[in-house]
Every structure is written in structure tokens, then in C-alpha cells.
Amino acid sequence: MNMEEFAKETNQTPKEIVSSLDRYIVGQHEAKKAVAIALRNRWRRLQLGDDLRDEILPKNIIMIGPTGVGKTEIARRIARLVSAPFIKVEASKFTEVGYVGRDVESIIRDLADYSVNMVRQELMARKQEQAEAMVEERLLDLLLPPVNKEDSEEPQQTNPTREKFREKMRSGVLEDKMVELKVAEKASGPVMELMPISMNDNMDMNIRDMLSNMMPKKQKQRRVSIADARGILQQEEVGKLIDMEEVTREAVNRVEQNGIVFLDEVDKIASRRGQHGPDVSREGVQRDLLPIVEGSTVNTKYGAIRTEHILFIAAGAFHLSKPSDMIPEMQGRFPIRVELESLSQEDFVRILTEPKNALIVQYTELLKTEKVTIEFTEEAVQEIANVSCKINEDSENIGARRLHTVMEQLLEEVSFEASELEGQTVTITPEYIHGRLSNLMKNQDLSRYIL
Numbered sequence: 150m151n152m153e154e155f156a157k158e159t160n161q162t163p164k165e166i167v168s169s170l171d172r173y174i175v176g177q178h179e180a181k182k183a184v185a186i187a188l189r190n191r192w193r194r195l196q197l198g199d200d201l202r203d204e205i206l207p208k209n210i211i212m213i214g215p216t217g218v219g220k221t222e223i224a225r226r227i228a229r230l231v232s233a234p235f236i237k238v239e240a241s242k243f244t245e246v247g248y249v250g251r252d253v254e255s256i257i258r259d260l261a262d263y264s265v266n267m268v269r270q271e272l273m274a275r276k277q278e279q280a281e282a283m284v285e286e287r288l289l290d291l292l293l294p295p296v297n298k299e300d301s302e303e304p305q306q307t308n309p310t311r312e313k314f315r316e317k318m319r320s321g322v323l324e325d326k327m328v329e330l331k332v333a334e335k336a337s338g339p340v341m342e343l344m345p346i347s348m349n350d351n352m353d354m355n356i357r358d359m360l361s362n363m364m365p366k367k368q369k370q371r372r373v374s375i376a377d378a379r380g381i382l383q384q385e386e387v388g389k390l391i392d393m394e395e396v397t398r399e400a401v402n403r404v405e406q407n408g409i410v411f412l413d414e415v416d417k418i419a420s421r422r423g424q425h426g427p428d429v430s431r432e433g434v435q436r437d438l439l440p441i442v443e444g445s446t447v448n449t450k451y452g453a454i455r456t457e458h459i460l461f462i463a464a465g466a467f468h469l470s471k472p473s474d475m476i477p478e479m480q481g482r483f484p485i486r487v488e489l490e491s492l493s494q495e496d497f498v499r500i501l502t503e504p505k506n507a508l509i510v511q512y513t514e515l516l517k518t519e520k521v522t523i524e525f526t527e528e529a530v531q532e533i534a535n536v537s538c539k540i541n542e543d544s545e546n547i548g549a550r551r552l553h554t555v556m557e558q559l560l561e562e563v564s565f566e567a568s569e570l571e572g573q574t575v576t577i578t579p580e581y582i583h584g585r586l587s588n589l590m591k592n593q594d595l596s597r598y599i600l
Contacts, residue, residue, distance in 0.1 A: 163189050166230060173226050173506060174219050175499045180487045183210055184227050187460060187485070191407065194458075209442065209461040209482055211415070211472060214489025217548020220464040224411040233407040234264035234400075240463075241417035243434050253437045257447040257454055260408050264400040265451060272396060273387045280386035287382050288375060289314055291328040324376045331368045332381060397451045408459040412438075416465030419474040435479045442482045492548050497534035500549050508552055512560060519567040522574040523560075532579045533559070536586055559585050 161169075163185035170181045187208060194205045212220045221237065228235030236259050243253050292314050317323050373381070418434045441447065444457025463483055472480060492500070501509050509525055516523050525533075537551040559582060563575055 160192055161188070161230070166227075169230055170223065170226055173504050174222055175503060176492070176496050177219050177223065177489050180212055180214075180219070180223055180489050183485055183487045184223060184462065188227065188231060191460065195406070206444070206457055207460040208485050209463070210485045210487060211483040212462065212464040212487050212489055213467050213472065214464075215466050215468075215491055215546055215548055217546075217550040218489045218492055219549070220489060221411070221413060224409070224462050224464070228409055231407070232267075233409050234260055234267060234404050235409045235411070236260045236263055237411040237413060239413050239417075240415045240434065240438070243418075243437070253434065253441060254447045256410055257404070257441065257456060257459075258449045260410060260459075261400065261404050261449045261451050261454060264404045264408070265396060268396050268400045268403065269391065269393075272391050276387050276390040277383070280383055280390060283386045284379060284382045285315070285318070287386075288318060288328075288378060291330065291378065292318075292323070292326070292375075318375065324374065326375050327372055328375060328378055330371050330373055330378050330381065332371050333368055401451055401454055404459070405455050406458055410459055410461050412461060412463040414465055415463040415475075416467040416470050419465075419467070419470040419472070432476060435476050439476075439478050439482065442479070491546070494531075494534045494538045497537055497549070497552060498530055500552060501530050501533060508556055512556060516560075516563065516567055516575075520571045521563070521567050523563065523577065524574060525577045526579075528579050529577045529582060532582045536582065555586070561585075 163182065166185035166188060167178070167181045170185075174181070187210060190205075191207065194202055197205070212223070214220055224237065225235070236256065238256050238259075243251050243256075289311055293308075293311055314323070418432075418438075420432055441456050442461050444455065446453045446455050448454075461483070472483075472486065501507060509530070513523050533552070533555060537555045540555070541547065541551050559577070562585070563570070
């Protein structure tokens with residue numbers, strides 16, 4: 150798929166993108182609007198001529214808001230929506246060059262790995278039908294080993310016995326029949342385990358790949374059913390049909406033109422002016438990130454990747470610092486700033502009921518697997534939202550994540566005894582909620598230890 154075909158597949162208007170996000174995320178309209186415009190601008194750029202296309206750079210976004218309000222979820226859903234190479238990383242786990250730890254260029258290398266895997270899976274899905282015919286012939290060879298060419302003038306395809314077995318195999322009669330199959334054995338790892346880890350992630354990865362390719366490919370004989378053999382052979386035949394050079398070329402192109410990097414916890418690498426000590430290292434991480442964000446070339450095992458057209462979405466709570474505490478050059482590379490709102494009780498009610506993957510839907514479907522029907526009254530939903538809000542106010546505000554722990558506490562007994570409640574209906578009412586969560590609400594000291 151070239152970039153023009155990719156652009157056609159990802160041709161969604163900002164309103165359509167926001168509407169798709171609304172199915173999973175409650176509120177935060179400004180943040181959704183900002184990322185929708187950024188994505189649409191990428192599509193617009195691909196419609197331009199080559200001379201101007203390279204001049205238009207993405208407008209990176211920084212999302213500011215407390216934990217649990219939807220920052221990560223927005224970026225994750227956006228990546229799924231446009232089928233773009235996407236990676237989420239925590240800025241706090243990277244270290245300045247010269248210190249032990251991961252260097253920031255590993256972000257692009259990981260993004261390239263993800264893109265290669267994504268393109269490979271797409272090509273494999275397209276080649277399945279073509280590989281099925283080859284797999285069928287190989288299965289027939291296992292059932293009826295071909296005779297020597299000198300002894301047979303009749304082609305295998307017109308062999309009557311072979312055709313009878315082909316019909317039986319297609320009808321499913323032979324699925325349980327056992328056959329002997331040679332399967333490639335994965336290289337054992339003692340040599341790799343003894344390899345020292347170098348300071349350079351990319352160099353270390355290349356050395357491991359080189360050594361693994363030098364090791365002879367071993368095969369072992371396995372006795373498997375026709376059904377299992379079909380799956381093994383299907384993977385082998387599809388792999389033969391895929392040109393990895395084409396996969397790599399397309400994957401690198403997608404990273405450069407449509408890659409998305411979500412930098413979480415970016416506030417942890419922002420330091421207040423005038424402070425010394427460990428904060429110096431934080432500014433070092435920002436300085437190392439800066440070339441990648443503003444555009445540079447990163448060497449990977451798939452070749453050099455240019456980063457100027459990769460979209461960076463940063464997010465952080467900024468409780469102890471603020472965006473202006475970042476170095477000026479870094480601030481300039483994130484021109485769009487969006488503040489996400491704290492969630493209210495009404496938002497909690499909507500989160501419990503409205504999204505396609507709403508929490509109440511999840512728990513209801515989980516318990517249905519045990520033939521237990523669980524029903525929530527409207528008053529109960531309001532009370533769950535009220536309890537979650539109150540705990541957030543009285544202890545640490547963790548946003549919508551509070552709903553998960555409240556729901557777990559609420560349905561703990563039902564989940565534990567579900568196998569004995571088969572065929573029954575459990576109705577969740579405000580009274581039931583008070584009975585299950587009364588100790589939590591009364592004892593505020595205890596609530597501090599409950600997530």
C-alpha cells in the first residue's frame with residue numbers, strides 16, 4: 150500500500166474522528182478536537198505536491214490534565230482509528246546520554262519495529278488465500294509421499310488416489326489423522342544469554358540479529374494432526390510469499406509520514422528553574438528528545454528514519470511543575486496546548502453507561518459467562534458515581550480509574566460466588582451499594598489505602 154492508498158483509507162473528517170472517539174471516551178471535547186485537526190492536517194499534507202509536502206511539519210500537541218481523565222486513551226484510540234504506527238512511552242524512563250538506561254532514539258527504533266510487524270501482518274492477511282493452495286499440496290504430500298519421478302510418468306495433480314484424498318481432506322474427514330512433519334526449531338539461547346549488553350541498544354540488537362542468522366536452522370520431526378499441520382504450514386507458506394524488503398520499505402515510509410509517538414509523564418522531566426541535583430538529568434533528557442521532536446535522522450536496523458513528520462503527543466499532570474518549566478526549545482516544539490478537565494459526577498455516570506466498552510457492560514458480559522444476570526438500577530449507577538467522586542475528593546484524585554476499584558469492591562462477592570449463582574439475577578441497588586461500601590465511606594483513613 151503506497152502513501153496515496155494509505156491516505157484514502159485514512160480520509161476521515163475531524164467531525165468523524167471526534168464522533169468515533171465519543172464512542173469510547175466521555176467529554177474532553179477540546180482535546181479530541183485538537184488531535185482530530187492534527188490528523189486531518191496530515192491527510193491534507195499528503196494531497197500536496199512533493200515540493201510543498203516536505204515543508205509542512207506536524208503541529209505537536211501537549212495535553213495537560215490530572216491522571217485518569219483520558220489523555221492516554223485519546224492517543225491510543227486515535228492510533229487504532231487511522232491504522233498508523235503508534236508507540237506509547239513514558240518520558241521518565243529515559244536517561245541523558247552517558248548515563249545507564251535507555252536512550253531516546255530507542256523510541257524511534259521501537260516505533261519502526263511496530264510498523265514492520267503491522268505491515269507484515271497486513272501482507273500476511275492478503276496472502277492467506279494464495280498460500281492455502283500450496284498448503285493443500287504439502288498436506289497431500291504428507292499423506293501420500295510422491296513417488297520417484299523415474300517411476301512415474303503421471304503428474305501428481307492427476308493421480309486418482311491423490312484426488313480422492315484431496316476430496317476427503319476438503320470435507321474435513323481427515324482433520325484428526327496424524328502425520329509426521331518437520332518443523333523449524335528455534336535457536337537455543339545460551340550463546341545469546343552470555344552476550345554482554347552494550348551501551349547502545351541499536352548495536353546490541355544488531356549483534357544479536359547477526360549471531361542468530363549465523364546459527365544453523367535446526368529442524369525436528371513432530372507428529373501432529375492434519376488440522377495442526379495446516380496451521381504450521383500456512384505460516385510457512387505465507388512467510389515465503391512475503392518480500393521482507395518490501396515490508397521494510399513500506400514500514401519505514403509509514404513511520405516517517407504517519408508515525409505517532411505518545412510521550413506520557415512528560416511533566417516528570419520538567420524541572421523548576423533554579424533547582425539543582427537530579428533535575429539536571431531531567432533537562433538532559435529534554436535536550437536529547439529535542440532533535441528527534443524537531444526532526445533528525447535515527448539509524449535503525451531497517452535503515453535511517455527521518456523524524457520531522459512524526460506526530461508527537463505529550464501528556465502530563467503538571468502538579469509540581471508547569472509547561473513553562475520545560476526548556477524553551479522544547480516548549481516551542483509543542484505549539485498546541487490542551488487542558489483536560491477534571492471529571493464530575495455526571496461524567497462518571499456517562500463513563501459507566503455510554504461508551505461502547507462501558508464498565509457496566511464489561512461486568513455484565515463477564516458474569517453472563519457464568520449464566521449470572523446482573524442488573525443496575527438508575528439510582529445505583531448514580532450512587533456508584535457519587536461514591537467514586539467522594540473518595541476522589543477525600544483522598545487522591547485518580548479520575549475515572551477510581552470507578553474500576555469501586556466496581557471491583559462492589560461486585561467482589563458476586564464474582565466470587567458466581568459459579569453457585571447460575572441462572573439467578575442479581576440487582577444492584579443503592580442499598581446494596583451502601584452495604585458493600587459502607588465501611589469504605591465511613592472510615593476515611595481506610596480509603597487512603599484503597600485505590
